Amino acid sequence: MNERFDPARADSHWQKVWDEKQCFRADDASSKPRSYVLEMFPYPSGRIHIGHVRNYTMGDVLARYKRMRGFEVLHPMGWDAFGMPAENAAMEQGVHPGGWTRENIANMKAQLKRLGFALDWSRELATCEPDYYGHEQALFLDLYAAGLVYRKESAVNWDPIDQTVLANEQVIDGRGWRSGALVEKRKLSQWFLKITDFAEELLEGLDSLDKWPEKVRTMQENWIGKSQGLEFSFDLSNGDRLPVYTTRADTIFGASFVAVAADHPVAQRAAQGNVEAQAFIDLCKASGTTAAELETAEKLGFDTGLTAKHPFTGADLPVYIANFVLMEYGTGAIMAVPGHDQRDFDFATKYGLPIQRVIAASADDADRPFTGEAEAGDGICVNSGFLDGMSVDDAKAAVIAHAEAGGWGEGKTVWRLRDWGVSRQRYWGTPIPFIHCGTCGVVPVPKAQLPVVLPEDVDFSVPGNPLARHPTWKHVDCPACSKPAMRETDTLDTFVNSSWYFLRFASQPGDRPFDPAAIAKWLPVEQYIGGIEHAILHLLYARFWTRALARIGMIEIKEPFASLFTQGMVTHETYELEYLDPLTGEKSGKTTYLAPDEIERVGDKVYWRNLKNERVPVKIGRVIKMSKSKKNVVDPDEIVATYGADAIRWFMLSDSPPERDLPWSEAGIEGCGRFVQRLWRLFGQYDAAATGEDKALDRKRDQTIAAAAEDIEALGFNKAVARIYELTNTAEKAAPSASRSAAIRTLLLLVAPMMPHLAEEAWQAMGEGLVAEAAWPPFDPALLVEDEVTIAIQVNGKLRDTQTVAKGMDKAELEAIAVANNKVQAILSGAAPKKVIVVPDRLVNIVA
C-alpha cells in the first residue's frame, strides 16, 4: 500500500468503476426489500453550493447504508429546471433560458459526479424538457376534468414600466427591482388548483406522518388554519347587509367598529363619487401584498360614514375600510373588538374608538383598564349581557346558538388555506394546455396534441411576457370548432413541477406520466431530505398533488413522503473591511465584504493586503448562511480538488447535528483531510494472518457497529462519526491481534457509506471486491452488554464519589455500598440517612 491516499487519482478511478458496473442502478424487478431515498432536487443555478453537498451527502450515506443492509435502493437525481433565474439571465446576459439551463445542468452534474454520489443517473430528469412537462400538462388536464382546476380573478404585482408581473421578492419597498417603478396591484384572470377541497384531509393526514418533524407538522397545521367561528350579517345604515366572520363570537359585546378590506364591495361602493375613499383604496393597493408587510404596516383606515347595527346592543358601529383586513380570509369583513385583538387595539387607539373590556380574569376585574395592549387570552365574559360569567368556550357556543335560533348567523368552519394560484405570466415554465376560443370559451388542448411545446425563438430585449407577444405561437385553431383561437400564454408555477417529480422517478414511460405498478413498488419515498425552508409550500403542494391523483384513481398512495428530514444550513463567518475615506484617510463607517480567499490569517487575527501590499485589519463578522452577497462562500470543487471528495463528505457529516446549521471552517476541513490519511494508515496495518484475541476491542467493535447503524438510520450522522473516531482511537492503540484486524476491517465497512473512495481503495488493497457491493458487518448482541458499570454516589443530589460494581446489582447491596462509602460517612458524620434513592446500574442518592 502507498504511504498516502491519493484522492485525485482514487476518486475518479472509483467513480468510473461504479459507472461502468452500473452499481447504483435501481432494479425494478428485484426481489429484495425496497428503499426509496430522495433528496430535494436542485434548481440548476450554475454551480453546486455547499448546502447541496450537505443535503446529498446525507442522502448518499443513507442510500449506501441501505444497500449494505440488503435493500434494493432507488436513489435518483433530477433538475428543478424551470424558473425565474433563467429569464433573468436571458435579460441580463442575452442568453437563451434553455441554453443557459442545460449548460448549468451539465456543469452541476459533473460536480455531483466528482462527489461520488451513489445515484441512479439512468432516471435523471429535467422539468424543462417536453418529455417531463408534457406529462405534467396531461395531469393538469386530468385534474381539470375532475373539477379541481378553475379560473378566477386574482391580484398580482404589476410593474407598469417593465409591463410585467413581479414576484414578491422582486418588489422592494413597493417598487419594481429592475425598473424602480411603483408597483400596482392589478387583477388578472388566472388558473387555480382547488387545494381547499383537500383542506380537511391534508390536515388529518398530518396525524399519519409520525416520521415527520413535529415542527413541520405544526407549521402545516397552522398554515391550513382550521377555525370554528360565527358568520353573521350586520344591517348597514344604507339598508345593505354586511356578512362578517369571527372566531371570537364570545367577545361580540366588545365590538366597537366594523372593518372591511380595501377590495371589498362595500369599500368599492363607498369609493364611488368619494375621492377620499378612492384615494385610501389606492393607497392600500400601492402597499405591499405580502402578509408580513400588511401586518407590520401601520394600521390605517377610512371611515365610510356608514354604520352597522350591533345585533345585541343595537348600537351603531362605524364602518371603516382598513388596510389590515384581508379579502381572501373569511368574508373580507370583520367585527373589531379592540380589547381582545391586538390589531383592532392598535387601530382603535389610532382613531380614538372605544376599547371595551368583555373578557376578564374574574367578575371583580370587569372594569380594569388595559395596559397598552389587547388581552387575547382566556377568561370569563364581563360587560356582556347574558354572557356574563361564562367561559370563553361556553360563550362562543351560546352566541352561535343564539344567532342560529334567531336566524341572523351560523356557526361556520373557515380555513386559512387558500386555493393555489398556478398562473405565471412568464416564458420559462410549463405552458398551460388550454385554448381560448371566441365561440367555445376555454377549451382544453386534446391529449393527443400534447405536449404543448415552448417556442425556442423568443425575444427578451423588450419588456413583458415573450410567450404572449410571440408572433405565431399562440395562434391556433380551436380544437372544438376549428375557428381561429388563442393559446393560453400563462405558464405553471414551478411548484407544480416539484409536486410530482418523485413519481416520475419510479418509472418513465413515454406515453404516460408514470406507471402505477412502479409507483406501487417504490412509493412512498422512505426518506425525503431537504431544507426547512420548504416546510410549508413545496411539501404541502406535493402532498396535495399526490392526494389529488389518488382521488382520481391514478395512484394508490395518499402521502408521498413517509419520513421527512429537514437539514440545517451551511454557514461561514464573514469578513468585513472598513473603507477609509479617500481624502482624510479616516474610517468612513462603510464596509465591504471579503471572500475567504481574499483574507490572510495570523493567529486569531485576519488581514487583507491592499494595493501597496500592506496588511489592513479585517473584522471577523457574524457566522451566517453562505451567500454571494456576503461573499462568505466556498466552492465545493476547490475543496474536492484540494482535499478529495471523501474529506468534504466527512466534514458534512461531522460535528453538527444534521438538522442544525453547520459552520464551515478551514481548520475543520483540514482536520477531515488528516483523518482520511489517518484511516488510510490504519487500514494499511490490516493483517489477515494476525492471531490472538482482544476481548475489550471485540466488544468496542460490536458496540460501534450497533450504535453506528442506529445513528445512521436516525440520520444522526454526527453521532455515528463520533463513534467511528472512538473505535479508530481504540484500534490504533491496540496491540496486533486477530481482534485488531477484525476491528480495522469493520472500521472500513462502517466508513464505506461516508468515504466510499477511500473504502474502495483500501478494500481492494485487502484483496476484496467492490465495497459498494459489500454487506454491513454483523455483530454479536451478547457483546454489547457491559458486565461492570460505574455508579454515581450522591449526597443530596451532589456527586461525592463513583464506584464500579457488577451490572445488575440489587438495590439493597447498592445502598449498603453507598452508605459505607468513606466520603458519605464523612458527610453524614454518624447520622442516619433520611432517605436513600437507588437507581440500579446508575446511582445512589442519599438524602441527609
Add this chain to the structure above:
RNA sequence: GCGGGCGUGGUGGAAUUGGUAGACGCGCGGGAUUCAAAAUCCCGUUCCGCAAGGAGUGUGGGUUCGAUUCCCACCGCCCGCACCA
C-alpha cells in the same frame, strides 16, 4: 405582526429523554521525532482555587431526593408568511 424553532467550555457539539454535564472533533498549551520544517506520535485543556473545595448548560423564578432535560416569565438569534426555489 403572526406561526415555527434554537441557545451547553475558546469553538462544533455529546449526555440510554428526569439520574456521574462536557463523549468525540476543531483549536490551543506542553513534550517526543527532525539539522530545520511539514507530517506523525504522546500528555494536558469548563471556570475560580496552591489545595480541600466551590461554581457552572442564555437570564430570572418554580416543581423534584435529583433539572441541559419538565413548567412560567424574559432576552438573543434563525426559518416561513402563499409569484424565489
